[in-house]
Amino acid sequence: MKPHLTxxxxxxxxxxxxxxxxxxxxxxxxxxxxxxxxxxxxFAAKVNYRPNALALSLKKQVSNTIGIxxxxxxxxxxxxxxxxxxxxxxxxGYRVMICQSNEDFxxxxxxxxxxxxxxxxxxLICMSKTTENFQHFISAYNNQVPMVFFDRVCKAIxxxxxxxxxxxxxxxxxxxxxxxxxxxxLHLGTHPQLDIGQERLKGYMQALSDHHIVFDPDLVINxxxxxxxxxKKDHIxxxxxxxxxxxxxxxxxxxxxxxxxxxxxxxxxNQISVAGFGDDPVANLVDPAxxxxxxxxxxxxxxxMSLLQERLSDKENEIPPRxxxxxxxxxxxxxxxxxxxx
Amino acid sequence: MKPHLTxxxxxxxxxxxxxxxxxxxxxxxxxxxxxxxxxxxxFAAKVNYRPNALALSLKKQVSNTIGIxxxxxxxxxxxxxxxxxxxxxxxxGYRVMICQSNEDFxxxxxxxxxxxxxxxxxxLICMSKTTENFQHFISAYNNQVPMVFFDRVCKAIxxxxxxxxxxxxxxxxxxxxxxxxxxxxLHLGTHPQLDIGQERLKGYMQALSDHHIVFDPDLVINxxxxxxxxxKKDHIxxxxxxxxxxxxxxxxxxxxxxxxxxxxxxxxxNQISVAGFGDDPVANLVDPAxxxxxxxxxxxxxxxMSLLQERLSDKENEIPPRxxxxxxxxxxxxxxxxxxxx
DNA sequence: TATCAGATTGCAATCGATTGCGGCAATAAA
DNA sequence: TTTATTGCCGCAATCGATTGCAATCTGATA
Numbered sequence: 207m208k209p210h211l212t213x214x215x216x217x218x219x220x221x222x223x224x225x226x227x228x229x230x231x232x233x234x235x236x237x238x239x240x241x242x243x244x245x246x247x248x249f250a251a252k253v254n255y256r257p258n259a260l261a262l263s264l265k266k267q268v269s270n271t272i273g274i275x276x277x278x279x280x281x282x283x284x285x286x287x288x289x290x291x292x293x294x295x296x297x298x299g300y301r302v303m304i305c306q307s308n309e310d311f312x313x314x315x316x317x318x319x320x321x322x323x324x325x326x327x328x329x330l331i332c333m334s335k336t337t338e339n340f341q342h343f344i345s346a347y348n349n350q351v352p353m354v355f356f357d358r359v360c361k362a363i364x365x366x367x368x369x370x371x372x373x374x375x376x377x378x379x380x381x382x383x384x385x386x387x388x389x390x391x392l393h394l395g396t397h398p399q400l401d402i403g404q405e406r407l408k409g410y411m412q413a414l415s416d417h418h419i420v421f422d423p424d425l426v427i428n429x430x431x432x433x434x435x436x437x438k439k440d441h442i443x444x445x446x447x448x449x450x451x452x453x454x455x456x457x458x459x460x461x462x463x464x465x466x467x468x469x470x471x472x473x474x475x476n477q478i479s480v481a482g483f484g485d486d487p488v489a490n491l492v493d494p495a496x497x498x499x500x501x502x503x504x505x506x507x508x509x510x511m512s513l514l515q516e517r518l519s520d521k522e523n524e525i526p527p528r529x530x531x532x533x534x535x536x537x538x539x540x541x542x543x544x545x546x547x548x
Numbered sequence: 549m550k551p552h553l554t555x556x557x558x559x560x561x562x563x564x565x566x567x568x569x570x571x572x573x574x575x576x577x578x579x580x581x582x583x584x585x586x587x588x589x590x591f592a593a594k595v596n597y598r599p600n601a602l603a604l605s606l607k608k609q610v611s612n613t614i615g616i617x618x619x620x621x622x623x624x625x626x627x628x629x630x631x632x633x634x635x636x637x638x639x640x641g642y643r644v645m646i647c648q649s650n651e652d653f654x655x656x657x658x659x660x661x662x663x664x665x666x667x668x669x670x671x672l673i674c675m676s677k678t679t680e681n682f683q684h685f686i687s688a689y690n691n692q693v694p695m696v697f698f699d700r701v702c703k704a705i706x707x708x709x710x711x712x713x714x715x716x717x718x719x720x721x722x723x724x725x726x727x728x729x730x731x732x733x734l735h736l737g738t739h740p741q742l743d744i745g746q747e748r749l750k751g752y753m754q755a756l757s758d759h760h761i762v763f764d765p766d767l768v769i770n771x772x773x774x775x776x777x778x779x780k781k782d783h784i785x786x787x788x789x790x791x792x793x794x795x796x797x798x799x800x801x802x803x804x805x806x807x808x809x810x811x812x813x814x815x816x817x818n819q820i821s822v823a824g825f826g827d828d829p830v831a832n833l834v835d836p837a838x839x840x841x842x843x844x845x846x847x848x849x850x851x852x853m854s855l856l857q858e859r860l861s862d863k864e865n866e867i868p869p870r871x872x873x874x875x876x877x878x879x880x881x882x883x884x885x886x887x888x889x890x
Numbered sequence: 891t892a893t894c895a896g897a898t899t900g901c902a903a904t905c906g907a908t909t910g911c912g913g914c915a916a917t918a919a920a
Numbered sequence: 921t922t923t924a925t926t927g928c929c930g931c932a933a934t935c936g937a938t939t940g941c942a943a944t945c946t947g948a949t950a
Contacts, residue, residue: 213936224900259665261936264905279627323601348642444793461833493835553904566930603906606935
């Protein structure tokens, strides 16, 4: 069951010429006579000849393929980033190989290694939540593999990065909660080792401080998935009587929390306002619609691929590492009070 | 900026042996003395040697890579299918290359061609909505490329297929609508050239017939996305007074329709019941939660990859084409009345 | 007729890894 | 001392495509 696709040698044999003549004829090399060229081109078209990309990559030492590692495709943010990457990649003549780490460090290591084994020209990476050892990245970096991190970046490596201004986004949305009347805001956060988690927490704290509200560490819970909300529902419910707002690190967690509260008789947003982060399309479909900040996944993907492409074209290696920061935009919806209330 | 990764020849030169000796030593060939073997293995480990997958694929004429073409990654159904595929693929030692057609025929053609150029061992395909010409599939099929279609299959090719029982799913959910009191059900359907669209329409019609309801062609609208609902909202609203139920071809369309009706003052489900297809996670998050049928994307992906893997191992080419049919399960939620009402 | 330029085409090496076969040495057997 | 055996390793071809250089042939010029 092995497919047999026509090679340049097959054509050469069939037409009684050498492989080099075929190769030259197909790319209009002036050395080849018109008669021979036409003969070869016609035959190639007839048998639907296509150059073997593996052989080409091996010979040219360039695969025109870039590798992507994302935590999970099922999240809209990541799949829209990938669309952004792909659209730029296609337009520049690159193919992409997509891998999921499933938020698992070992799978991430294997993925990076496999992509390097396939000699991708560069890497686009969003780290898994559980990655604390960066040796696989450092090793690739030391081997001169061009790489761009996006969203969850690796601080240990000085390369291109595309990120959201998580601090500012969190500060904005927390401020909005406070300005619409919230005085006691629960933060559902993510793993402390993730930069985005730290930044969003800092933004939350900064907003409190901006409004002279004392930070209460008991109002921060490590809980960043709907499953996490389910697991910690007793904790969340026990705390729910003393809060009037929730800022969750992402939309799905915010929505899960909102459902939990609704089920337990809370009026959203009048008793408790709920806000998320990311502006997943779901945010607009739930009831009440979720207030959140928009992360421009598609554009971030485009930017990441553009940075990588520039680096790949930079033969003299003179581009310094760059960091592109996307400003998230507040999306006011009905899961939070819209006006100031005292 | 080209990465330099160590090759077997680099090792050979460094240790003053031949490349063949290195190759044999690394795979414990008995011809190589223990001393030489250890020396080579130690050096290889030190420089972090990894075999070039391109060279291996070229030499062995097997890439251990399979190609996937899906319409769009952002849909949960497709990304969960991919997770199912990947998990099986990894466990069998295969890598995957994922392509999106964006529901565009030409992009699909390009994707298939690019995957074949990369000499994938097999293809896993879900056709785009706009594909009406199957030459790119037929050509691959004629070249003996093992392929499995899933969800949206290509009838023109006699190969493995993994599908949902769309007819039965549509019949079930339409029957449920009727049995809970609906007498006039609008169907929001997809392109007629898609099998899944035809089957779901047939299932809908069969359910009507089962319950002695006369089919009304005016109650079928070609509308299969939230955007489509927006575009046809006047049509839908003009028809809304004469209906008491909607069966949409997928969940996102059903939800969009539900929102449209809610905005226009309809009570869901008491005035109009709404049902979807697919059981996207969103279905459970909207209010009211959407009644739908569950399509087991992850399991379908696993099955598709398993079929392909069996075919790849079938050197004698004696496995006949198989079709696996997944039965969708009704998920009763609150967007439809739960009891019979007259 | 000898020589040369120009037009065509093939040879062979290369990319990285694999593998059948042959070669060389040391040791054992005759 | 000669022959055979065994252990260990390298040569060279191969996968598909590219490319510098050499080779061949034609027709033209001296």
